[in-house]
Amino acid sequence: MKEFAMIMISAALVNNVILARFLGLCSFMGVTTRIDTAAGMGFATTFVITVSSMADWAVQTYLLDAYGLGFLRTVTFILVIASAVQFTEMTIKKVSPELFQMLGIYLPLITTNCAVLGVALLLVEGHMSFINATLFAFASSLGYSLVMVIFAGLRERLALVQVPRLFAGPPIAFIVAGMLAMAFMGFSGIAAS
Amino acid sequence: MNATREIASMSQDYSTPMVEGIARVVRVEPGWAWLEPEQTTSCGSCASSASCGSHSAAGIGSVASRLQSRRFRLDNPAGPGELREGERVVVGVQNSALLKAAVLAYGFPLAAALCGGGIAQSAYESDPLSMLGVAAGLAFGLLVARFGAHRLAVRGEATPRFLRRARPDETCK
Incomplete structure (x- = not known):
């Protein structure tokens, strides 16, 4: 149980996907103008990262490692992720057209999010068991969602305050993102006893 | 008009x-x-x-x-x-409808998949069976999402x- 807890804390907070590994920065800046949209995006990305990481782990273990095809890892993972995203969309459309319609308007497509590929590559390099890899992917995406919601909240507050013209808009958002990253560096002091 | x-x-x-x-x-x-x-x-x-x-x-x-x-x-x-x-x-x-939709479409199926994987892992400690547990949980979660989405649609949200x-x-x- 302690091992699971350490994986969760390490992936979500200490090695946060956005603020420590600098992955998924595009959506971090693009979809964080409102808390609701950021939270919705967080749910969608959490689902896609976890599901595609499980599929990537299976492909790596039972296909690439088994047949010595490790050099095809990146290409294969991209294919698996694209298939997982497409499969997710098709399943949601089949299960509930109403949800698909609504999410299609307000939540953007996730294919171009590099965090999905980054997490899959990290968990394979960690040589984890299936359940540990799944927990790692889930925790990483939880960390991603957490930062998205926090940053969206900060940007909603920023929209209400007066900032010097020079810093208005993206510049102040970048400065706040940097401060948030520094705040998250505090988690690197957590050590297992 | x-x-x-x-x-x-x-x-x-x-x-x-x-x-x-x-x-x-x-x-x-x-x-x-x-x-x-x-x-x-x-x-x-x-x-x-x-x-x-x-x-x-x-x-x-x-x-x-x-x-x-x-x-x-x-x-x-x-x-x-x-x-x-x-x-x-x-x-x-x-706003609340968008969050509900995201939870229904992604949250429930993922939680169910993780529960299914966790139960299978603790019971059999086997990776292939854990994957089966995840798949079963995912299917169950999608079923729950289907009913939830229907209720959301009926309310017009x-x-x-x-x-x-x-x-x-x-x-x-």
Whole structure:
């Protein structure tokens, strides 16, 4: 149980996907103008990262490692992720057209999010068991969602305050993102006893 | 009538906090208009969407085909307020409805999949059986999502409402 807890804390907070590994920065800046949209995006990305990481782990273990095809890892993972995203969309459309319609308007497509590929590559390099890899992917995406919601909240507050013209808009958002990253560096002091 | 309709829509907008999105009218039928959402990527850059991916070619998996699959129907009353093909409009749903939809579509299935995987792992300590547990949990979660979405649709929360016509410089951000 302690091992699971350490994986969760390490992936979500200490090695946060956005603020420590600098992955998924595009959506971090693009979809964080409102808390609701950021939270919705967080749910969608959490689902896609976890599901595609499980599929990537299976492909790596039972296909690439088994047949010595490790050099095809990146290409294969991209294919698996694209298939997982497409499969997710098709399943949601089949299960509930109403949800698909609504999410299609307000939540953007996730294919171009590099965090999905980054997490899959990290968990394979960690040589984890299936359940540990799944927990790692889930925790990483939880960390991603957490930062998205926090940053969206900060940007909603920023929209209400007066900032010097020079810093208005993206510049102040970048400065706040940097401060948030520094705040998250505090988690690197957590050590297992 | 057009102005009246827009004022009525705006009064809905202020009564409940709404998430707005921009869509383009692609087809008009008697009583209905078909709209295509404009937002395309996770970076929220609808304006540059034409350059990232084959926007014009509607092959499987292309941006165009995915947007085409996301087309939705909107009430389009006859008269001067009628929507026309090519028009950009702002549509909205309640904030809480968007979150509920995200939880239903992604949260429940994922939680169920993780529970299924966890139970299988603790019972058999085998990776293949854990994967089976995840698949079973995912299927169960999707079933729950189906019922939840049906309830949401019955209450009318999942249907986007017309808010106003989009300004020419208005973007999806």
